[in-house]
Amino acid sequence: MIKDEIISLIGSRRARVGVVGLGYVGLPLAVEFARRGLPATGFEVDAAKADAVNRGQSYVGDVPAAALQEVVSEGRLHATTDFDELASCDAVVICVPTPLRKTKEPDISYILAAAGEIQRRLRRGQLVVLESTTYPGTTDEILLPMFEDKGLKLDADFLLAFSPERVDPGNPRFQTHNIPKVVGGCTDDSTAAAAALYAVIVAEVHAVSSARVAEAAKLLENTFRAVNIGMANEMARLCYHLGIDTWEVIGAAATKPFGFMPFYPGPGLGGHCIPLDPHYLSWKARQHGFESRFIGLAEEVNSRMPEHVVRLVAGGLNAERKAVNGSRVLVVGVAYKRDIADVRESPALSIIDRLRAEGAEVAYHDPYIAELRFEEAHTEGGGEPLSSVALTDEELRAADCCVIVTDHSGVDYGRLCELSKLVVDTRNALGRDLRRHSRARILRL
Numbered sequence: 001m002i003k004d005e006i007i008s009l010i011g012s013r014r015a016r017v018g019v020v021g022l023g024y025v026g027l028p029l030a031v032e033f034a035r036r037g038l039p040a041t042g043f044e045v046d047a048a049k050a051d052a053v054n055r056g057q058s059y060v061g062d063v064p065a066a067a068l069q070e071v072v073s074e075g076r077l078h079a080t081t082d083f084d085e086l087a088s089c090d091a092v093v094i095c096v097p098t099p100l101r102k103t104k105e106p107d108i109s110y111i112l113a114a115a116g117e118i119q120r121r122l123r124r125g126q127l128v129v130l131e132s133t134t135y136p137g138t139t140d141e142i143l144l145p146m147f148e149d150k151g152l153k154l155d156a157d158f159l160l161a162f163s164p165e166r167v168d169p170g171n172p173r174f175q176t177h178n179i180p181k182v183v184g185g186c187t188d189d190s191t192a193a194a195a196a197l198y199a200v201i202v203a204e205v206h207a208v209s210s211a212r213v214a215e216a217a218k219l220l221e222n223t224f225r226a227v228n229i230g231m232a233n234e235m236a237r238l239c240y241h242l243g244i245d246t247w248e249v250i251g252a253a254a255t256k257p258f259g260f261m262p263f264y265p266g267p268g269l270g271g272h273c274i275p276l277d278p279h280y281l282s283w284k285a286r287q288h289g290f291e292s293r294f295i296g297l298a299e300e301v302n303s304r305m306p307e308h309v310v311r312l313v314a315g316g317l318n319a320e321r322k323a324v325n326g327s328r329v330l331v332v333g334v335a336y337k338r339d340i341a342d343v344r345e346s347p348a349l350s351i352i353d354r355l356r357a358e359g360a361e362v363a364y365h366d367p368y369i370a371e372l373r374f375e376e377a378h379t380e381g382g383g384e385p386l387s388s389v390a391l392t393d394e395e396l397r398a399a400d401c402c403v404i405v406t407d408h409s410g411v412d413y414g415r416l417c418e419l420s421k422l423v424v425d426t427r428n429a430l431g432r433d434l435r436r437h438s439r440a441r442i443l444r445l
């Protein structure tokens, strides 16, 4: 049986693993397989990334260059743009992007392209696993027919499963090996083989009854976050109107040892997952005539946060008889979250764009992001790229308002409060002492 053949190859560490897409998800995964003794090949359409991997240069924060260099120099991992090498892989894992179209509908074109490359080389004995976040049914309804079109039969010739990625970039506590992995195959044999594959690199594999369940579990996880962040953001705006400190309220509620889990407000959702993934679920729901109201509501609340931040800035300036138009605003932190170099979907883009549209002269400081480019969607404010400025005394003194959008740990918030006139803190980056003794006026969400 194919299942037994693959499990035996994995057990004896003779199975070659192909990872298609060497981004934030694929590169750490390929390195982990290689480190745990499975020879790995990374497949990329971006030749610059493949070259960097082969030189041992890491471009993903969670992959230390030393770890990459070790597996590359020992010949346990190499990257290529030549998809013909897929034929030599026993297991192939797909880690390509799953963005949204402008209409907010799922864009699975990258999955289709990667699956097309695999289909052309699919041979008897291979296990294919999809890791890209997607709507329930993608593996069964899209990939399976593509592969069977080749004349090969599931279970008899090849195996197919879905296993969602849960990487949390920049989180030193939870890395690939200690994040349990959910695995759901199109058949029981597929589940068993995929579970055996991941057992090589993670401490706990949780097998479920189908690929659909695994796909839906991933979307539940991220929708849960989006909805709860939406609740926290709504609470923040409510507290703002009531004149109550949101953070103090959440801190107090979080002392309850059961039945409560703290979520925090912020300047808006960011990153490649939380703002996008719920749309995959609501889109699929609509196909079945079901309207997912929580998802829509959370989106509505969360997507208004950048606007709320701009209104806080305007209110703070107004109290000093200043207009946004012509004021110098220094945005501190533009990455979508603390201590990482990723601006995808960052609310900072929207905040800067809106401030510029209102005539503010905007500069930003981010130790992780040297250049900020504005996508087509962010053109109201002009869209010219910006470069990070140093957080000098002059820069802080010159700003009419500093907006902390991302609470990077390397920033000296004491000095920022000392030298600024007005600070809008969207992340509760400033501790109680700083707030009490600051010379700057401080506004919080």
Ligand SMILES: NC(=O)c1ccc[n+]([C@@H]2O[C@H](COP(=O)([O-])OP(=O)(O)OC[C@H]3O[C@@H](n4cnc5c(N)ncnc54)[C@H](O)[C@@H]3O)[C@@H](O)[C@H]2O)c1
Pocket (backbone or CB within 6 Å): 020, 021, 022, 023, 024, 025, 026, 043, 044, 045, 046, 049, 095, 096, 097, 098, 110, 113, 114, 131, 132, 133, 134, 165, 166, 167, 168, 169, 272, 273
């Ligand atoms: N980044 C995260 O924190 C995270 C966490 C969990 C799940 N995910 C999901 O994992 C998937 C990948 O996300 P990511 O953040 O790694 O994306 P990414 O953009 O960092 O990486 C994807 C890589 O795939 C490459 N690629 C695109 N098409 C390809 C093709 N046809 N063949 C080979 N390579 C191709 C791109 O060049 C890129 O390097 C997405 O579905 C995402 O939603 C991401």
